[in-house]
Amino acid sequence: MIRFAWMQSRTQALVAFGGLVVVAVVVAVTGPHLVHLYDTSVATCQARGDCQTATTAFLNEDHTLGVWLGVLVVAVPGILGVFWGAPLVARELETGSFRLAWTQSVSRKRWLAVKLGVVGLAALAVAGLLSLMATWWSSPIDRVNLNLFGVFDQRDIVPVGYAAFAFVLGVAAGVVIRRTLPAMATTLAAFVACRLAFNHWIRPHLIAPVVRNFALSIGGFGSTNGGPFTLIPNPPGIPNAWIISVQIRDRAGGGLANQYLQKVCPNLGQPPAPGTGGIPGGGVGARVAPGGANGLQECGVKLSAMFHEVVTYQPANRYWTFQWYELAIYLVASLILAGVCIWWVRRRLS
Amino acid sequence: MTTVLEAAGLGKQYGRRWALQDCSFKVPEGKVVGLVGPNGAGKTTLLHLAVGLLAPTAGTISVLGERAGDDPTQLGRVGFVAQDTPLYGGLSVAKHLRMGAFLNPSWDDELAQSRIEQLGLDPRQRAGSLSGGQRAQLALTLATAKRPELLLLDEPVASLDPLARREFLQGLMEVVAKHEVSVVLSSHLVADLERVCDYLVVLVASHVELSGDVSELLASHRRLSGPRRDPDSLPESQEVIEESHTDRQSTLLVRTDDPILDPAWTVQPVTMEDLVLAYMSRARDAVPRRRPKLGVLR
Numbered sequence: 275m276i277r278f279a280w281m282q283s284r285t286q287a288l289v290a291f292g293g294l295v296v297v298a299v300v301v302a303v304t305g306p307h308l309v310h311l312y313d314t315s316v317a318t319c320q321a322r323g324d325c326q327t328a329t330t331a332f333l334n335e336d337h338t339l340g341v342w343l344g345v346l347v348v349a350v351p352g353i354l355g356v357f358w359g360a361p362l363v364a365r366e367l368e369t370g371s372f373r374l375a376w377t378q379s380v381s382r383k384r385w386l387a388v389k390l391g392v393v394g395l396a397a398l399a400v401a402g403l404l405s406l407m408a409t410w411w412s413s414p415i416d417r418v419n420l421n422l423f424g425v426f427d428q429r430d431i432v433p434v435g436y437a438a439f440a441f442v443l444g445v446a447a448g449v450v451i452r453r454t455l456p457a458m459a460t461t462l463a464a465f466v467a468c469r470l471a472f473n474h475w476i477r478p479h480l481i482a483p484v485v486r487n488f489a490l491s492i493g494g495f496g497s498t499n500g501g502p503f504t505l506i507p508n509p510p511g512i513p514n515a516w517i518i519s520v521q522i523r524d525r526a527g528g529g530l531a532n533q534y535l536q537k538v539c540p541n542l543g544q545p546p547a548p549g550t551g552g553i554p555g556g557g558v559g560a561r562v563a564p565g566g567a568n569g570l571q572e573c574g575v576k577l578s579a580m581f582h583e584v585v586t587y588q589p590a591n592r593y594w595t596f597q598w599y600e601l602a603i604y605l606v607a608s609l610i611l612a613g614v615c616i617w618w619v620r621r622r623l624s
Numbered sequence: 625m626t627t628v629l630e631a632a633g634l635g636k637q638y639g640r641r642w643a644l645q646d647c648s649f650k651v652p653e654g655k656v657v658g659l660v661g662p663n664g665a666g667k668t669t670l671l672h673l674a675v676g677l678l679a680p681t682a683g684t685i686s687v688l689g690e691r692a693g694d695d696p697t698q699l700g701r702v703g704f705v706a707q708d709t710p711l712y713g714g715l716s717v718a719k720h721l722r723m724g725a726f727l728n729p730s731w732d733d734e735l736a737q738s739r740i741e742q743l744g745l746d747p748r749q750r751a752g753s754l755s756g757g758q759r760a761q762l763a764l765t766l767a768t769a770k771r772p773e774l775l776l777l778d779e780p781v782a783s784l785d786p787l788a789r790r791e792f793l794q795g796l797m798e799v800v801a802k803h804e805v806s807v808v809l810s811s812h813l814v815a816d817l818e819r820v821c822d823y824l825v826v827l828v829a830s831h832v833e834l835s836g837d838v839s840e841l842l843a844s845h846r847r848l849s850g851p852r853r854d855p856d857s858l859p860e861s862q863e864v865i866e867e868s869h870t871d872r873q874s875t876l877l878v879r880t881d882d883p884i885l886d887p888a889w890t891v892q893p894v895t896m897e898d899l900v901l902a903y904m905s906r907a908r909d910a911v912p913r914r915r916p917k918l919g920v921l922r
Binding site: 275277285369373376379381383550621 | 703713
């Protein structure tokens, strides 16, 4: 059965392998250059004292390629689910060839288990190799950006979990819907929905975040998402940490009331003058108030005597814990879904 | 007598519709069985139940003495050619044979290769580009080379032209002669069955209307024609299956084991087609005929 499963999926395996080779060539050609650039510019910038220019120049190098590589790593699990998973059983049901396959001397359970295993492992290998290449290629960039959690789902081992889940989700959609095209569409929609739901509702709760006080640093004055105008704190520079929230608090734990803010910094809070730009790090829609950056700085100095920042975050050393947790959850979900597929094919399709 | 196929109270329900209901019959070993019935009688459902593609909703079906099901040993004992002979369109003929070898421990590769050669099929040709007759022959090869004890074929010739049909049935007869395999062949083309079958099962609306050895069935049925006569006046031993009357003449198809003695009848033998049609129309008309409740007295 393994040999037959391989025979049936050889073409698609070769296509995927060809794609990997193309990516490998691109990565092998551009990667060493990136490492060399890092070693000669960023790594030695402190001695020359031009770190700002050096990092900016470095990050601009191959920026587009880096973005596309990231997009590829995020997209490939979904593509595998749609083009490998969904048709796996649905096409057999659609063309009627299941009546040939299920009447050979192999039970349906074994037939599906082996197909899931062979094609599924190939999908894992494709996603894993791709992620490995992307992670290696981007490692100098990640060392400069210091934002590992920002590229969490494009690096290391989690793409393998996504690929497993997307693939089995596709198979399940095909088994239940029994038609290839609708199953492919459903797979894509369901996979995107699952990923988004996981990112928003599950990943932040996997480990209780660290809550720590930092000295106040004002990033800007403005409103976030159309809310009332207030001071926007600057997140502290914790390398590679996942900052979940930054709040301004006094020693007793109370917030910064607007009336108090008006009293301490009277030249803040007027309606923003036209033509003033946004402040970096100030959040969406943040605007500089009259008085400009100097006014803000003064205000920050006055406030920092009484107020500090309470930062909720996941420190960098939890990066791998999060990777393993997420991989494990996606793999377990895939196994459960695979069991459902086998049950469905044995019971519901007879 | 061992049975290759035995159904008892067999039923299969799809949603609220019964595709097959309360079906019971036995098929003895070593026969080429024709399973005949109108479209929608439940032939395909019955064969799918026999090969484990479907599980019965009610009753049981056993194949070669074992309960039919999705079990590798049992699957290995039964060869199945499904309706429209599904194959993998993208795989070549040779790859289909390799599939058979991979998936069946009892695979007879010599048989498969020699049949492909005999049929003149190009092993490198994709199954998707084969003609209907070639597809059917390849499907039969796959089903035969796993060396089953029972071959089940679901309307294998329905979509073939007459020449391909004849060649297919010839191939089937060669297989039967060489490998002593029992065959159940479903069809609504009685003329084709007449050539190959020695046992007949007529299935109408999931009920078995008739089953038995073809020669016995032909011997025990007669077509009688003579002056018009009420069928109820016939001797008890003569069961009327079909009757038609003109003003002056009656034609009856009767079942009887005794000789016809009444000299008024012209006695003719029946063909398999006569038999099948007679039993099928009897089943269709089994609903009690309406008669006027009040007769007019003259």
